[in-house]
Amino acid sequence: MNSRDIKDDKYYIEKIKELKEKRRAIILAHNYQRPEIQDLADLVGDSLDLSKKAQASDVETIVFCGVQFMAESAAILSPEKTVLLPVKEAGCQLADMATVQELRKKKEENPEATVVCYVNSSAQVKAESDIGCTSANGVEIVNSLKEDKILFVPDEHLGRYVASKTKKDVILWKGFCPAHYNLLPKDILRTEEEHPEAKVLVHPECRLAVIQLADEAFSTSGMLNYVKESEAKEFIIGTEMGLIHRLKKENPEKNFYVPSENLICPSMKLITLKEVAQSLEKMRYKIEIPEEVRKKAKKSLDRMLEV
Ligand code: CIZ
Numbered sequence: 001m002n003s004r005d006i007k008d009d010k011y012y013i014e015k016i017k018e019l020k021e022k023r024r025a026i027i028l029a030h031n032y033q034r035p036e037i038q039d040l041a042d043l044v045g046d047s048l049d050l051s052k053k054a055q056a057s058d059v060e061t062i063v064f065c066g067v068q069f070m071a072e073s074a075a076i077l078s079p080e081k082t083v084l085l086p087v088k089e090a091g092c093q094l095a096d097m098a099t100v101q102e103l104r105k106k107k108e109e110n111p112e113a114t115v116v117c118y119v120n121s122s123a124q125v126k127a128e129s130d131i132g133c134t135s136a137n138g139v140e141i142v143n144s145l146k147e148d149k150i151l152f153v154p155d156e157h158l159g160r161y162v163a164s165k166t167k168k169d170v171i172l173w174k175g176f177c178p179a180h181y182n183l184l185p186k187d188i189l190r191t192e193e194e195h196p197e198a199k200v201l202v203h204p205e206c207r208l209a210v211i212q213l214a215d216e217a218f219s220t221s222g223m224l225n226y227v228k229e230s231e232a233k234e235f236i237i238g239t240e241m242g243l244i245h246r247l248k249k250e251n252p253e254k255n256f257y258v259p260s261e262n263l264i265c266p267s268m269k270l271i272t273l274k275e276v277a278q279s280l281e282k283m284r285y286k287i288e289i290p291e292e293v294r295k296k297a298k299k300s301l302d303r304m305l306e307v
Pocket residue numbers: 030031045046047048119120135203218219220221
């Protein structure tokens with residue numbers, strides 16, 4: 001079991017179970033988390049789905065095993081609950097590529113543009129935006145707007161993909177997810193040569209040149225649904241490799257191939273069983289969002305959910 005000790009795992013899993021009762025907590029794990037964290041969690045999924053389910057649940061504490069913006073989304077939807085991110089440093093490089101100050105400046109330069117913000121952004125950036133979107137509904141959200149000029153933040157590649165599917169004038173923001181950006185067309189071509197029968201699924205945070213080589217572009221939930229329904233037996237998966245654990249678990253008879261060793265998000269791997277136990281024990285690290293910011297950010301998420 002890599003460098004982890006199985007005795008330690010058992011100890012922390014028991015401790016977490018005990019503390020979960022005490023704190024009346026739910027443990028959420030993003031699809032990119034370590035396998036042992038996914039196996040321990042009450043729910044595994046994408047950030048918005050997890051946040052919505054936690055909102056509907058009757059708990060006092062949400063432990064979000066993911067990155068900062070994901071825990072913030074849970075806190076935006078559940079202000080009456082305590083939301084914990086087990087590792088303070090679990091940030092998101094893409095979300096950090098758009099600050100609220102930069103966004104305000106860009107809005108001043110483009111006063112006629114409607115700001116569409118990908119959920120992969122800080123609460124402050126969400127609060128400064130007109131409407132949110134996910135990688136699954138970006139095209140639908142942009143097409144639902146009556147305005148023609150769109151400022152899409154913070155992911156340039158998702159923005160370009162959305163733009164390729166609409167007639168709107170989309171201004172792109174220079175942000176990117178390093179893991180998805182590092183997946184290159186040559187990686188897809190080589191893996192396809194090795195597995196010619198495999199369906200190629202990639203995340204819309206990838207470069208457009210990569211998306212154009214794929215059979216489908218999906219969010220993590222979209223990939224999970226597609227694989228479950230598909231008659232194909234082999235898949236090349238162009239997203240963070242943490243998703244492979246769940247794909248294999250839910251589809252033991254199918255085979256999955258990772259096209260690049262670079263498809264890894266170091267922040268997503270910071271959370272360990274020990275960190276989760278300590279988080280519940282010490283009630284750390286609490287997500288605090290000023291109420292005014294939270295309300296505005298919720299408005300942009302609610303507007304998206306209405307669409
Ligand atoms: O919001 C999420 O969960 C992200 C970043 C990815 C996805 O496709 O699920």
